Amino acid sequence: MARPREFDTDTALAKAMNVFWEHGYADASLPDLLTGMELSRGSLYKAFKDKKSLFLKVLNNYDEQAVSDAVTLLTDSTQDGWGRIFALFGSIADTVDAGDRRGCLLCSAIAGPAAYDQEIAAFATKSLDRMRSAFVVALNEALPPAQVAPLADLLVTQYVGMRIMSRTNASVLSLRRNIIALKAIARQP
Numbered sequence: 064m065a066r067p068r069e070f071d072t073d074t075a076l077a078k079a080m081n082v083f084w085e086h087g088y089a090d091a092s093l094p095d096l097l098t099g100m101e102l103s104r105g106s107l108y109k110a111f112k113d114k115k116s117l118f119l120k121v122l123n124n125y126d127e128q129a130v131s132d133a134v135t136l137l138t139d140s141t142q143d144g145w146g147r148i149f150a151l152f153g154s155i156a157d158t159v160d161a162g163d164r165r166g167c168l169l170c171s172a173i174a175g176p177a178a179y180d181q182e183i184a185a186f187a188t189k190s191l192d193r194m195r196s197a198f199v200v201a202l203n204e205a206l207p208p209a210q211v212a213p214l215a216d217l218l219v220t221q222y223v224g225m226r227i228m229s230r231t232n233a234s235v236l237s238l239r240r241n242i243i244a245l246k247a248i249a250r251q252p
Contacts, residue, residue, distance in 0.1 A: 072110065073124075075100050080121045084165045088118055088176040088183075118176070119186060125168045126190045137197035144204035145249050148218065152225065152245060156238040159229045167226035174227055195219045205249070214248075221245065 082091050082099035096114070097104060111117035137147050169190050177184040198215040206214065225241055 076121055076124050079117055083121055084168055122186055130190050130193060134193055134197040138200045144201035147201045152242045155225045155229055156235055160235045164230055166230035170223045170226040173223060191219055
């Protein structure tokens, strides 16, 4: 008879997320994960199989939380489409202004392991497609149909770029200037 797990899987995944945020996928060592998750080697391998499987589960949780929150914001019709878009980008600058420079775990995966791992790339693409579709919903309220698709692509690129920049020493002012530039493109005050 197998022994029952002596840890909460959701808590372990949240702790693993913090390790991957701190070290990145490539540099998160097994000892880092074991210490950060407060698990034994056997428990980690039994529950999550290997580092990549663990990372994909962490990304899935991140997608269900953070990406879903962004999608909900962008598709919520209680404010105008541009207002939702600027609220999302403003939240990036606000998060950095509050001292959180972790960025977006999905965007970090795009800039890192998705470049060389097809399974991680496929997951990241699926999540970015959700974001793009949400931008399309917001933009459909504000633009002629022919302008929606190219601008949705630009906004996804801008989102990823700003989230990656938020992990660097980029100033909050620089992030806010990106929002001003987006407003100029949108011709919004």
